[in-house]
Amino acid sequence: MSHEKELARTLTYRKEERMDLLRAMPLSERSAVFEEFSPYVQQAVIKELKDHELVDMLDNMDMRHAEGVLARVQEVKRRARIVRRLKGEIKEKTEYFLRFHPQATLSLINFNYLFLSSTLTIGEAADIIDEHYDETGKYPELLVHEDGVLIGEVQFSALVRERNRSLLKRYVKPVTTIPYHTEVPKIIETIVSSKAKKLVVLDRDESVLGLMYADTVRPLFGNLPAESLYDFAGVDDSERPFDSVSTKVHNRYRWLILNLATCFMAGFVVLLFQETLDALTILSIYIPIVAGMGGNAATQSFAIMVRGITLGTISLQTAAPAILRELFAGAINGVIIGSIVALISLVWNGSALLGLAVGLTLVCAHMVAAVAGTAVPLIMKQLGKDPAATSTIFITTVTDVLGLLFLFGFATIILL
Known part of the structure; x- marks a missing residue:
């Protein structure tokens, strides 16, 4: 002892x-x-x-x-x-x-492994494994190296089947590795692309730091971004670059039809204010500005929320403070952007009232965008849907429709 x-x-x-x-x-x-x-x-x-x-x-x-x-x-x-x-x-x-x-x-990293020389025999390795089990009560993963450099792993089944005098290096299988500082999306992408059940985490000097198991990573980080990427774009996750034209059409047309329906909603708002637009044709210049700025502001909030949902740091039940902060941030950003556009409108169009209408529109549009970009993905997650895949169409609808309502509404009240 x-x-x-x-x-x-x-x-x-x-x-x-x-x-x-x-x-x-x-x-x-x-x-x-x-x-x-x-x-x-x-x-x-x-x-x-x-x-x-x-x-x-x-x-x-x-x-x-x-x-x-x-x-x-x-x-x-x-x-x-x-x-x-x-x-x-x-x-x-x-x-x-x-x-x-x-x-x-x-705890994400598992240290239950042995780093064995490839020159050991199976019998010698078995003795080391027995000592490890006596000390820890666990059977380890078996990683193999040559001169300190990882070359792969050996399965326990090889130890059972083969003779004690056989060298370990004859039974080495490749193993998937990642540097310890790898970002979360890359870890998940590696697990998905390699279909590996575990990853060997390497330190800066290529020495083994520990193991990371896929079953531990998946529930901790939520949905896999590789799947969400296809959904976000409105294509099927089985679609490939050289698929047939009919396959591509079949996988995409329903998403495009849904987008078309939301576009008509925005068009209906324009129709409601046709008289305002006829009287103030200058407003047509500001329609893409309002829609674009609202969409961009919503995307910023949306990206932050999806990251928080993926990492498990926020849910609909705990989101009230985050939504409130996004709302205030949206209001301040709206004042900044609205003031700039109002000044441009005053210089360009010579109308302070038009600048006021557009400025107020952008303040309100940024506030709506902040709330929509924050709340919609949380609601989708609560409903059991992938927030990255299902949120964008609803966020775009909210920002476009309400942005146009604000623009034409303020213009009608202030200028007519």
Whole structure:
């Protein structure tokens, strides 16, 4: 039994003196002893340690053990405080994984693997696996390297079928890898394109950091953007560049018909104000400006909401503060853009009242766009629909129809 294991065993049964004895140890020894405690004792020690003591200990651990300690810090606010105070590599990687999802931390990465030399025999590998199982109670993934460079993995089935004297390198299979700093959409794209059940996460120096399982990633990040990309464009996800003309038409015409219906709604608004438009033909110049600015403003809010939905940081039930902030931001942006357009209208058309009507229209259009871009994807998600695929047509309808109503309405009230 190692010195650290002996100390851990002794301190386990000396509860009254445990913390004093731990604090009296050098930092490296304290960290090593802590790693030998049972999960129950580790939990008790974590509760007793002050934040700065826990930070010092984490900075002295490798990534595997640091992940385990952070996972046992049950209070979310305390965990965030500790992460902010970490230093060096552990801080960088922990903050990176916290960006993925508020519940992720480092638990997204699995450290249950062995990094075995390709020159080992199956018999030698089996002995190492047995030791790992005795220590952790889990059978590991088997990654294989040549001179420290990952070359693939070996399935457990190979260990069972083949002779003990056979070399591991004969049974190596390719494995999908990603750098640890890969962004979320790229991770999901890699899983989809490779159909891999797991990814090996590599550090900056190409060394293995850990494993990421597809079954863990999918529920954490929601719908896959590769699917949404096709839906967003109004095409079927099975359509390919060299499909036949009939296939392309079949996959797209219903989406285009739905778009056509919404265009007629905007046209109906113009028809309602035909007399206003006949009297003020100059308004036709501002129709594309109002529609374009409203659509662009809605797209900005929409992109932020879809990202939040994908990462699980917002839902319809918790969205009220976000919608309110988007509304205020839309109002301020509307005042800025509306003032610019009103000034241009005054100089170009020589009419302050026309500038006022267009300016007020853009303020209201930006507010509507902000609310629509925020609320519609949340509603679609609540209804069980893909927000990226189904929201845009409704957002465009709202911004176009109400934008035209504001333009013609203010023009009628102010100028006629």
